[in-house]
Amino acid sequence: MSDELQIGSEQDASPALIDKFGRKVDYIRLSVTDRCDFRCVYCMTEDMTFLPRADVLSLEELYLVGKAFVDLGVNKIRLTGGEPLVRKDVMKLIQELGAMPGLEELLLTTNGAQLDKFAIALREAGVNRINVSIDSLDPDRFLRISRVGKLDRVLSGIDAAIAAGFDRIKLNSVIMRGYNEDEVIDLATYALERDIDIAFIEEMPLGETSNQAREDTTCSNEWVRSVLAEHFDLVDSEAKTAGPSRYSDVKGYRSRIAFISPVTHNFCEDCNRVRVTVEGRLLLCLGNEHSMDLRAILRSEDFSEAKLRDAIVAAMALKPERHYFYEKDRVQPVRLMNMTGG
Numbered sequence: 562m563s564d565e566l567q568i569g570s571e572q573d574a575s576p577a578l579i580d581k582f583g584r585k586v587d588y589i590r591l592s593v594t595d596r597c598d599f600r601c602v603y604c605m606t607e608d609m610t611f612l613p614r615a616d617v618l619s620l621e622e623l624y625l626v627g628k629a630f631v632d633l634g635v636n637k638i639r640l641t642g643g644e645p646l647v648r649k650d651v652m653k654l655i656q657e658l659g660a661m662p663g664l665e666e667l668l669l670t671t672n673g674a675q676l677d678k679f680a681i682a683l684r685e686a687g688v689n690r691i692n693v694s695i696d697s698l699d700p701d702r703f704l705r706i707s708r709v710g711k712l713d714r715v716l717s718g719i720d721a722a723i724a725a726g727f728d729r730i731k732l733n734s735v736i737m738r739g740y741n742e743d744e745v746i747d748l749a750t751y752a753l754e755r756d757i758d759i760a761f762i763e764e765m766p767l768g769e770t771s772n773q774a775r776e777d778t779t780c781s782n783e784w785v786r787s788v789l790a791e792h793f794d795l796v797d798s799e800a801k802t803a804g805p806s807r808y809s810d811v812k813g814y815r816s817r818i819a820f821i822s823p824v825t826h827n828f829c830e831d832c833n834r835v836r837v838t839v840e841g842r843l844l845l846c847l848g849n850e851h852s853m854d855l856r857a858i859l860r861s862e863d864f865s866e867a868k869l870r871d872a873i874v875a876a877m878a879l880k881p882e883r884h885y886f887y888e889k890d891r892v893q894p895v896r897l898m899n900m901t902g903g
Contacts, residue, residue, distance in 0.1 A: 577634040578873065580880040584832055588637040589630050592839040593623060593651055597644040599672050600708035601696070603735050603764050607708055618841050620654045622859045626837055629869045631663045639668040643839070646675035652682055659687020666690065670733070674710060676718030680725040691722055692760075694733045697741045698751060706740055723755060731758040731819070736785055737778040745788045753793075753814040760806050760819035761785045765847070782822040789818060805832075823847070829882065843873065845880040853879065 578586040596611050597604075618626070627638055638658060645651060659667050666689045673693040676683075683691070695715055697703040703712040722730050734741075734748050741748075745761070752759035764779045786809075789795060794812035801808075806819035829846075836844040841856025853876040858869055 578630075578877050580877045582880075582882055584880075585634075586833055586835055586877065586880075587635050588639070588834045589627075589635055590639045590641050590834065590836045591623060591627055592641050592643065592837060593645045593654065594643040594648040595839050596647055597642055597672070598647055598674055599644065599710045601672075601694075601710075602706055602708065602740075603737065612840055616840050616856075618839055618856060618859070620650060622841070622856070623654055623839075624657050625859060625866065625869065626841070626855060627658050627664075628661065629866060629873055631661055632866075633870055633873060636663065636665040637668065638664060638666075639670060641670045641836075644672050644675070645669060646671055646679055652679070652686065655683065655688065656686045668692070670694070671718075672707075672710065673715040673718035673722075677714070677721045680718070680721040684725040684727055689727065690729045690731070691727050692731045692733050693719055693722065694735075695719070695748070696734050696737075697744055698747050699744070702741060702744075706737075719755075719757075723757065729758060731760055733760050733762055735762050735764050736780045737764055738780050739778055742780055745785055746792050749789055749793065749818060753811060753816055753818075756814075756816050758808075758817045758819060760821055762821040763824045765823055779824060781825045782820040783825060786820060793818075805834075832880075835876075835880070843876050845876060851879045851881050852876075 580586065594617070599605075600607055600609065630638070640651075640655065640658075642648070648654075655667070655669075658664065667687050668690045669683060669688050670692040671694070673695065676691075676693070693715070695703075696706045698712070700712045703710060703715075719730070719732075732748070732752050736742055736745060749759055761782055763782055786795070793814075795809040795818065796812065798808040798810045798817060800817070805821050805823070807822070808817045808819045810817055832846075836847065837855065838844060841854060841859060843853040843855050845851040845853075853872060855869065855872065858864065858872050861868075
């Protein structure tokens with residue numbers, strides 16, 4: 562298989578994706594690359610070794626994975642990385658996925674540095690919603706957190722995304738003690754004044770990325786919300802999206818503040834998601850190593866789309882009930898976030 566898309570035509574009916582706890586999977590996060598033009602301290606090490614090209618799924622293989630999931634009832638695909646927009650010819654894949662029958666939403670998570678070039682093309686290709694990671698509005702701090710990123714590029718990218726007219730734009734901010742905990746209000750104000758949402762995300766214990774222990778830098782969203790409540794009138798919302806965000810409306814503003822709290826609040830009971838890494842590993846849980854190798858199936862001599870779907874259905878039995886972040890008697894995942902898929 563090559564990076565040239567060759568679309569299959571099999572349309573065999575298949576069962577829906579239901580795990581052994583009765584949860585229906587209708588949303589996947591599909592990583593298109595482990596590479597990134599940033600080196601954020603909570604995601605990657607400063608000197609990264611990336612996967613050899615032969616280990617990475619081709620664009621055609623990524624399309625076949627997406628198609629198999631949609632054939633099985635998945636209606637939302639989020640493209641992640643690394644940074645998805647650094648993948649060569651990634652727009653070919655995005656255009657094909659955006660035109661796929663049965664896919665209701667095509668989403669993208671990005672660091673925003675490439676959006677000034679890609680925003681309009683992404684919208685025209687069918688991307689409905691976009692998340693932009695931004696952890697500081699101070700250029701020096703932004704550089705410290707991203708190690709190499711330039712804040713002005715990201716701010717220009719956000720402006721380009723607003724102008725492109727996506728259905729929704731959401732900022733993602735990881736708040737870390739000793740880095741940016743005093744910017745909670747500034748980040749929220751920046752988003753609210755532009756009528757875009759913002760999600761505050763607790764730092765997740767995935768791999769060792771710096772010399773500091775995550776227990777020393779992680780800020781709970783309970784604390785973040787208490788800071789916000791001193792400046793904004795927050796009203797808990799019943800609104801839900803495909804992901805784990807818990808939303809609050811903000812009186813006087815049209816956009817919302819979300820909280821993603823994997824460390825302090827276990828939201829696994831209604832998990833509807835799985836991840837596929839760029840090397841073709843179907844990861845059934847963010848906080849566990851339960852997985853299936855889809856690349857081996859894609860590259861087998863007797864490959865068929867039906868066999869790929871059958872393998873995905875069988876993998877649902879591997880999906881664990883929950884994660885165990887910071888539970889001392891449990892071995893924590895050692896993979897970095899860029900390998901997991903954002």
